[in-house]
Amino acid sequence: MGREGEEFSLLLELLKLLSESEKITPTIAERELGLTREEYETLVSVLKKYFMLREEKDTVILYRGDNLKALHPWGWNYVYRIIVGSTMNMARKFPPWSVVIAEYQVYGKGRHGKTWIGSLGGLWVTYKIRLQAHLAQFLPIAVPVLLTRILGEQFKMNALIKWPNDIVVKDKKLAGILVEAEASGSDMMGYIGLGVNINNDPPLETATSLKELIGSLVPRNRVCSKLTGWISRIDKLVEKPELLRLEYLEKLSTLGKRVRIMVKDGEIVGNATSISELGELIVETASGSVKVSSSEALKVIHLD
Amino acid sequence: MGREGEEFSLLLELLKLLSESEKITPTIAERELGLTREEYETLVSVLKKYFMLREEKDTVILYRGDNLKALHPWGWNYVYRIIVGSTMNMARKFPPWSVVIAEYQVYGKGRHGKTWIGSLGGLWVTYKIRLQAHLAQFLPIAVPVLLTRILGEQFKMNALIKWPNDIVVKDKKLAGILVEAEASGSDMMGYIGLGVNINNDPPLETATSLKELIGSLVPRNRVCSKLTGWISRIDKLVEKPELLRLEYLEKLSTLGKRVRIMVKDGEIVGNATSISELGELIVETASGSVKVSSSEALKVIHLD
Structure with missing residues (x-):
């Protein structure tokens, strides 16, 4: 899509119509959104990748289970x-x-x-x-x-x-x-x-x-x-x-893993051995045992 | 604005609320669009450049004459x-x-x-x-x-x-x-x-x-x-x-002007002297008089 921002907004408008009436046709798209058939088809082909749509003749229908x-x-x-x-x-x-x-x-x-x-x-x-x-x-x-x-x-x-x-x-x-x-x-x-x-x-x-x-x-x-x-x-x-x-x-896949945890002023590397009562991760590092709270952990990487 | 496409869509949603009720507040923006006060204020500051808005305490009002x-x-x-x-x-x-x-x-x-x-x-x-x-x-x-x-x-x-x-x-x-x-x-x-x-x-x-x-x-x-x-x-x-x-x-500012007109397979340069009954522009070129219809003219440049 060329002008992505603008087309994205139109795509959302089309999605709104679809979610409201669970179907759309080229005629409705022309009337409600001023789309030519070609523009309409391009936008529908994008929506098809992300939403469960099926076509019956000229009508595109949003599967109720995905609405x-x-x-x-x-x-x-x-x-x-x-x-x-x-x-x-x-x-x-x-x-x-x-x-x-x-x-x-x-x-x-x-x-x-x-x-x-x-x-x-x-x-x-x-x-x-x-x-x-x-x-x-x-x-x-x-x-x-x-x-x-x-x-x-x-x-x-x-x-x-x-x-x-x-x-x-x-x-x-x-x-x-x-x-x-x-x-x-x-x-x-x-x-x-x-x-x-x-x-x-x-x-x-x-x-x-x-x-x-x-x-x-x-x-x-x-x-x-x-x-x-x-x-x-x-x-x-x-x-x-x-x-x-x-x-x-x-x-908890993290347990038993070697982890690198980014914190505000550096990183903690060690083996994740357990979880405290309060939900902190306990990491055995080269310089001893460290407790990391979820609010401290900016990013957690499993090293193995 | 960072992620322009997405923020543009939100901007249009805010404009929709404004055009519908002619006013908006941080509370309405939070309830209807899930915006924080800061996000709301950033978007309103963009809208202010293009729409006649005035503020009364916490309320932003769209001037009816611009709605x-x-x-x-x-x-x-x-x-x-x-x-x-x-x-x-x-x-x-x-x-x-x-x-x-x-x-x-x-x-x-x-x-x-x-x-x-x-x-x-x-x-x-x-x-x-x-x-x-x-x-x-x-x-x-x-x-x-x-x-x-x-x-x-x-x-x-x-x-x-x-x-x-x-x-x-x-x-x-x-x-x-x-x-x-x-x-x-x-x-x-x-x-x-x-x-x-x-x-x-x-x-x-x-x-x-x-x-x-x-x-x-x-x-x-x-x-x-x-x-x-x-x-x-x-x-x-x-x-x-x-x-x-x-x-x-x-x-018609074009009349009397020297013009360059882009057409499908080239360009016409000359003096625009008059308009035919059918609305074509008559251009005196080095090789004679040429009539250009509006549908032929892809671009018109005034050279003086």
Whole structure:
């Protein structure tokens, strides 16, 4: 595409029409967006790489199972947008038990302000929940565990956790998790941000997508429904924190690995041996044992 | 702006909110678009260059006279969009006496497929009208004349016509005109496309804007209302074609000038001496008199 920025905006408009009516024709594209047939076909051919579209004569139809707008998660306040700054930030203005999903995040952030490369066809979602303060501490353990479970059950993926926030398959990043919490009276407001590479093309060599792993486009609503279901019952998941912790450690690919961890003023190199009660990674270095918290770790590299 | 394409899309979303409710606050921007205050302020500072915004405490207000969405041209079917391929193409799907306006055209075309550089803050409009076949031939003369009249009356601009399709002030392009017509029974369907540099920043040295000429932002609806009024009565304007032709010739800056005209297989250089009945430019070249039609002329350069 030549003038990428402008065409990208048009692509999002086309996606908006598709998500609203689940179909589009050259006539609708001409009427609503002033596109010639050729311009329309070029844009549709781009969308086809990232969304489950099928063609019936002149009509392009978005498969309902891949239409995030069509989701109506039971018991949740559902907010769907085509493009936002970030779902994490947007969720702040909504009540607890809101799900905020956007097709595209311009300022979507992972930890420490690093940019999440959120491309078309991925799942970019923030769940805002309210829970008892003593349960909130388990979210950073519970969320990666439930995501690996879903990937295993639904797609037979052997998904592992790369400390602290990534889900990896075959050592490549498939998802990122961002958990934040703030006090709300005697309870906590938890923000669970997830970026899952489903049908998008992550531009990094070190990342992969379900589309790439499976070899075909995947209906995103399947992942999203399962996620929402699990998060609705997250208090059940954290009821037995010892079991949860065991499962977490079992799936933690970082353990036993030699790691290089970038921190603010340098790096820590050593063997990752365990996780503290507070979720810090314990690294045996040449100069002794070091505890690294997830907020300190800017980047974690597995050296073997 | 760093990632221009993505941020441009967000900018258009913000403009959409502004045009719909004529105001925006950091809270609305957070709720609707997931923007932090800082992101919001950066985007608003960009919009301020192209749209008449004023601030009251935390609220940014779009001046109604610059809100094209607020126009309700009497007797016209009004179609307003934020971003389209081209208004010219979009107008085809609407009945005659439709006005199609977009804040941004991605594939907006001048003659011969050249790209119009349509930036934010300009007026990009297509009027679709029905008129008697014998009147349609005068549109290429009538439209530039009425636009120069409006610029003179409203802004005291000495606007001239650069053959065949440009309106210039101080030898710089202020507007482009594209007229197309198609038979519709015994009548003609006329498409009058106009691109007027009002508050946008045309990226070419050879172009200017009302903003630049006047030194401040101009309420676009003033230009658009006048245009619509004149085009509503365009049959009156072409009732006396001789007078119209005189006014056209009077304002035609190309006449008497030495010109270089790019055509498909070369160029024509000579003195522009007159206009034929059919609107062709008559050029006296070293090898004799040549008639050039507007459809042949790819580019016209005034050499003095």
